[in-house]
Amino acid sequence: MSFEVHAQGAVHVFDCFSCAIHRMAPICEHCRVQVIGQGVEVEGHWYCGGHCARAEGRAGIVDKV
Numbered sequence: 001m002s003f004e005v006h007a008q009g010a011v012h013v014f015d016c017f018s019c020a021i022h023r024m025a026p027i028c029e030h031c032r033v034q035v036i037g038q039g040v041e042v043e044g045h046w047y048c049g050g051h052c053a054r055a056e057g058r059a060g061i062v063d064k065v
């Protein structure tokens with residue numbers, strides 16, 4: 001039941017989703033949670049959402065709901 005994740009030109013093979021998340025999900029630079037949803041990228045920095053981006057001083061970030 002393995003599956004492949006293609007990202008940024010590389011192919012990663014996993015046998016469970018939790019392994020893929022642990023290996024590949026970015027970590028929010030404010031609250032340190034692993035970003036498994038859309039997340040927010042601002043100038044190369046990752047956050048779990050607009051609230052954490054704003055808490056780090058990133059202006060103009062709005063969550064799309």
Ligand SMILES: [Zn+2]
Pocket residue numbers: 028029030031032033047048049052
């Ligand atoms: Zn966060």
